[in-house]
Every structure is written in C-alpha cells, then in structure tokens.
Amino acid sequence: MGIIKISDELHDDIRKSCQVMSRSINAQAEFWIKMGRLAELNPSLTFSELIANELASANAETPLKAVK
Numbered sequence: 001m002g003i004i005k006i007s008d009e010l011h012d013d014i015r016k017s018c019q020v021m022s023r024s025i026n027a028q029a030e031f032w033i034k035m036g037r038l039a040e041l042n043p044s045l046t047f048s049e050l051i052a053n054e055l056a057s058a059n060a061e062t063p064l065k066a067v068k
Helices: 006-023 025-041 047-057
Strands: none
Touching: 006 025, 025 047
C-alpha cells in the first residue's frame, strides 16, 4: 500500500463521485485507476465491455440490459 499525491480538484471529484457510487474515497480512486489502466490496455473496448469482462473474471452475473 502506498500514498499517491493528487490535485485538490481531482480529490474533490473523487469525493463527489464516491458519495454517488456508495464507495469510500479510496475505493472510488482505486476503481478509476483500475478502469483507466484497463482502458489503456484495451483501447478497442467500451466501458461497458470492460465492466462485463471484469464481472466475468469474477464469475459474477452481468446485469440485465436496461429496456429503452
């Protein structure tokens, strides 16, 4: 475990997002870091595809698609 230095603006964005997503500040930052890394490693995949792949890797069911 380590400490990273981030801007005050990014910290404020993380704080706002973590409340909406029901995550701790650290969990929200870790999620963004992980998803950003996955996006860089898989530039052809969408966010939804990245999430679906992560759920599949965890042997979790993917949620039903929203009906429009």
